Amino acid sequence: MDQKLVVSSSPHIRSIDSVQSVMTDVLIALFPAALMAVLLFGYQALVTMAISVVTAMVAEALWLRKSDIFSDGSAAVTGLLFAMVLPPAPPWWLVVIGAAVAIIIGKQVFGGIGYNIFNPALVGRAIVVVSWGSHMVGTVWSPPEPFAFGADIAAVTTATPLAGEAQAQAVTLTQLFVGNVPGCLGETSAFALLIGAAWLLYKGHIDWRIPVGFIATVFILGALLGGGFYENHLLTGLFHVLAGGVMLGALFMATDMVTSPVTPLGKLIFGVGCGLITILIRLWGTMPEGVTFAILLMNAVTPIIDNFTVPKQFGGVKKSA
Numbered sequence: 001m002d003q004k005l006v007v008s009s010s011p012h013i014r015s016i017d018s019v020q021s022v023m024t025d026v027l028i029a030l031f032p033a034a035l036m037a038v039l040l041f042g043y044q045a046l047v048t049m050a051i052s053v054v055t056a057m058v059a060e061a062l063w064l065r066k067s068d069i070f071s072d073g074s075a076a077v078t079g080l081l082f083a084m085v086l087p088p089a090p091p092w093w094l095v096v097i098g099a100a101v102a103i104i105i106g107k108q109v110f111g112g113i114g115y116n117i118f119n120p121a122l123v124g125r126a127i128v129v130v131s132w133g134s135h136m137v138g139t140v141w142s143p144p145e146p147f148a149f150g151a152d153i154a155a156v157t158t159a160t161p162l163a164g165e166a167q168a169q170a171v172t173l174t175q176l177f178v179g180n181v182p183g184c185l186g187e188t189s190a191f192a193l194l195i196g197a198a199w200l201l202y203k204g205h206i207d208w209r210i211p212v213g214f215i216a217t218v219f220i221l222g223a224l225l226g227g228g229f230y231e232n233h234l235l236t237g238l239f240h241v242l243a244g245g246v247m248l249g250a251l252f253m254a255t256d257m258v259t260s261p262v263t264p265l266g267k268l269i270f271g272v273g274c275g276l277i278t279i280l281i282r283l284w285g286t287m288p289e290g291v292t293f294a295i296l297l298m299n300a301v302t303p304i305i306d307n308f309t310v311p312k313q314f315g316g317v318k319k320s321a
Contacts, residue, residue, distance in 0.1 A: 085185075
């Protein structure tokens with residue numbers, strides 16, 4: 001046998017799908033949520049998404065010194081995902097900086113696609129939240145104005161449902177499910193996100209264990225620990241699932257095959273960990289939302305999870321003490 005084998009770090013994934021076909025499916029899956037964002041927040045949402053996607057593609061092309069800015073489509077996916085975790089009408093420069101950071105610091109400095117440790121879009125969001133928090137937290141959120149393509153939605157701002165009891169009780173669970181609430185572009189419609197996730201599940205690009213573990217943990221802990229949003233504990237748990245970025249994070253961010261565990265048990269542990277940290281930050285942290293940092297923290301321990309959940313080799317030599 002003179003065939004040379006290449007040994008590298010995980011993930012060791014074998015798939016008949018090319019990177020470009022997978023990324024195309026992700027873009028298709030994100031289309032319902034993107035369309036809902038435009039319908040709810042008007043043309044400014046479309047402008048935000050366009051700036052983010054173009055910046056991400058250009059940043060990757062410049063870094064790799066390629067003339068094809070679309071390449072394998074991964075930069076476009078990162079750009080769109082980053083836009084999905086932004087307010088409807090942030091400053092253009094914040095979108096540009098965040099998208100460029102997502103590509104360069106979140107992805108390329110680790111060696112490019114398949115080698116990044118953290119979810120690139122969430123790296124971009126974390127940087128802009130820490131650096132320019134006044135544009136990302138508080139009452140910067142524009143209330144939805146369906147089909148308001150001629151209105152300046154940035155002229156009126158409000159708080160998200162997670163900001164407090166008054167804001168939570170001002171919206172119904174139906175509004176949270178459909179999307180008629182203030183929030184990030186990709187957070188406001190659980191229904192649109194579920195449609196996209198169903199497509200990714202059908203295509204076999206995501207595993208059910210991560211989103212189920214994530215969402216179930218948020219629901220159970222939200223119901224048990226409360227938070228003062230509703231008197232009914234079950235409604236409070238459901239509120240924690242539908243409000244904020246849990247659905248987007250569980251279905252599209254945490255399921256990133258590069259930055260999540262490869263073993264079935266590891267995926268479940270990863271999802272539960274994301275849900276646990278999210279609730280801890282929401283209830284006792286300084287910010288009302290914790291999905292971004294929950295996923296990034298679990299990204300950091302993914303190699304440890306894989307190490308402890310990998311199946312034992314049958315017939316292997318036991319290590320001596």
